[in-house]
Amino acid sequence: MLVAFSVSPLGGESDSVAEAVAAAVRVVRESGLPNETNAMFTLVEGEWDEVMAVVKKATEVVQAVAPRVGLVLKADIRPGFTGQLRAKVERVERHLAGPGDQPTE
Template sequence: MKVNIDLGIVPIGTGVSLSKYIIACHEILDETGLEIKLHAFGTNIEGEWDEVMSAVKRCQEKVHEMGVPRILTTIKLATRTDREQAMSDKVESVLQRKAKGQQSQ
């Protein structure tokens, strides 16, 4: 099953900069070949359920290996059975409707 998730991993007790942890996770995500998109408050990931969840687990393990004793992780996820929909499709749909002045359909 395809899944789109919004992943936020927040190391606790490490100070204010999170960049090195984000970079470590993105190196893992890049290795997977999954579709990813970094944004200001997390990362969108798209792919097969098991592959995505395996990558999330690897990110959790990596951050712990970096000496972080506690992590707060948020995951929002979406699945569809009626059709495949990529992350880019969702964004493009909204932008097209906005351009046409449509608020709802």
């Protein structure tokens, strides 16, 4: 299972969310599950229960410092497949490198 999620504090006294988001990302990285963080989401790969436990813990870390929390979650549930965090991107890259996408001179 692949999960893309974004958790962010809402309300409170600061406009900056970086510190709370960093605490959530730290939870993900310390989980040991394959993961990747970009400007909008953190992706995590693993079995349903372990991934959802990480999302819950990351949300709780943010909730500890904010009166309200926003959580956006998208999941790709495909039993029997692992390594998809990288494999899905590699498949797209192969198509981009195909004959129809070669630069012309």
